[in-house]
Amino acid sequence: MNNKETSVRGFFVSTAEVSLLDCALRLTRLLDTPRDIPILAPMIIREIHYRLLMGEQSEAVRQIATSGSNMQRIAAVLTRIKTDFTEPLRIEDLAKQARMSPASFHHHFKQVTSMSPLQYQKQLRLLEARRLMLAENSDAAKAAYQVGYESPSQFSREYSRLFGAPPMRDIERLLSASPVS
Incomplete structure (x- = not known):
């Protein structure tokens, strides 16, 4: 695991490139021509992925997309918490699901969400x-x-x-x- 991976946050803000905004606008405009959506939308979405991977937040995007990354493992736990939010939380169980020690899990969870699991x-x-x-x-x-x-x-x-x-x-x-x- 490199140092960049441990420094990636789950929520971040940066300036969007004009080319990325253009993709989003073109994708939105497809709503005006529904017959074009099945053909053009996948290509525009692919271009959006490319622009994100080449942009300022490329490391965070890679972490989200990389199977088994800390961010992806935390995302799976977040899904579980959202589904079972009325149930008592056991940090040990969540850490086990994320394949991390409780201390490491708590650290990475807080890095991604800016708050503790509780x-x-x-x-x-x-x-x-x-x-x-x-x-x-x-x-x-x-x-x-x-x-x-x-x-x-x-x-x-x-x-x-x-x-x-x-x-x-x-x-x-x-x-x-x-x-x-």
Whole structure:
């Protein structure tokens, strides 16, 4: 494993080359001519891959695409956490899935997501609880239990920390800010 691989982040920002933006625009414009999509879209997507591999973030793109890379192994764990976010996390099990020691796993996970596995899971839970309260008119306690919290007071504290207000006040604020249909 080279030093570049260990320095790659999962989220990054850089200036997009004009040629890459042109590809994205051409791909989007295909929506105006659906009959051209089956023929032209694969070629434009291939060009986008080429432009990404030749661009400023080429090392990160290679890591994402390289089978067995640290980034790919962490991505597989992220998929598992997203699928099972209501279940308790065992770092040892996640590290084993990623074929890393727990310390190495924690380090690489944080490098890719900028948070620990537990913080990541907590954020997923809180976002889903917010969605349940908004879209399904669920109360805070019911939403908390549905996303895996055992203590409504802990849920409320963590929710307030993430969204800046207790659950029901946050939901009321969001509902009053949304346009009326």
